[in-house]
Amino acid sequence: MNLKDHLVQSLSQAVEAVFSTMLGACVVPGAITSENGAPDAHDGVLSFIGVAGNWAGTGSVSCSPVVACRICSQMLMTEATAVNEDVLDAVAELTNMIIGSVKNDLELELGPLGLSIPTVVFGKNFRTKSAGHAEWIVRRFDWDSDAFEVRMCLAPSEHKAGLQPHTLEPLNQMGA
């Protein structure tokens, strides 16, 4: 299995495990796409977390305010009707658990990786830009009639790019 397939599989397993364990919810993996440029403008909640080590990148969860409130309500078992501190914190922690699980899985192949503290943004019509050039793997998940997206990019760190002890190709050199 190449790294891209491994990453997609790991992301899906992590999302399903986190939703079933922490929210008692069942999500259905949907379409997988790749993005190389800046994503379209966002509306809603975007939570992201950095991955660092011999390979580095970012993982994120993006969803509508409605889905963010639903995540918080099921996670904390208290009704959330508007995006507030609790909602942002719940989405940030969900991201931490998902990307953390992926990190733990990928470490078996890529060596030790570290995670940053999650950051969460809520707004309308905002754009994000990563300084890296790695391809983003994007997977949509359906949760009943709602949906959300999980994204991840990962590439060899610049100072380690020539020193990889394995033969996995970086994502941005592989076919979609």
Add this chain to the structure above:
Amino acid sequence: MESDVLVVDDSAAIRKILQRVLRQTGMAIGTIFEAGDGQEALLILNSQKIGLVLSDINMPKMDGIQLLAAIKGAPAWHGIPVVMVTTEGGEAKVGEAVRLGAAGYVRKPFTADQIKEKLAGFLPAAMPS
């Protein structure tokens, strides 16, 4: 005899979930104190008699490994069991926590049963009413 518990996590969501799970365990738990990082945890440890600490690893200011080292290095706190509840599953971090004296390790995401199982033996059972 109830035991006070300290929950340390930078996520308020996880602190709330752990509070709820702890109350559901049927163990004799008194006050559940909360801290958002290791520094806050040390302040609480200085002022309260804590019987058990549940701590995340990745936190700002002072992480869970540093907190664990501080607890195990202080004669007054050395005997307090510290259970790590964290996303971090890397061999290096787990090994370091074990070497420093962590009493247990629970990976996030977790179920209430996993928490209960890991805490059995560290907290007394509640007296039947």
